[in-house]
Amino acid sequence: MRPLTAKQQRFIDEYPVDLNATQAARRAGYSPKTAFVIGYENLKKDLGGGPRCLDSLMGGISSDSVGFFLVKHQAASANG
Numbered sequence: 001m002r003p004l005t006a007k008q009q010r011f012i013d014e015y016p017v018d019l020n021a022t023q024a025a026r027r028a029g030y031s032p033k034t035a036f037v038i039g040y041e042n043l044k045k046d047l048g049g050g051p052r053c054l055d056s057l058m059g060g061i062s063s064d065s066v067g068f069f070l071v072k073h074q075a076a077s078a079n080g
Helices: 006-018 022-028 035-044 053-057 063-078
Strands: none
Touching: 006 022, 006 035, 006 053
């Protein structure tokens, strides 16, 4: 397994900020034109020889907490 590039490591650090792969890729230094594709690819890659990036990043988040967040976000969007 190849070592992570600086941008891949930065992506891993940035993704939990807002769980937005495109924005994390931009903040990691990828081109805004390709950030959508690179973000998706980074989530699908097996980064660092461990579990896939997405699985690793989401490891401590339960489906209940995601559901609560989505309901809360939807209610906030509907109100304003």
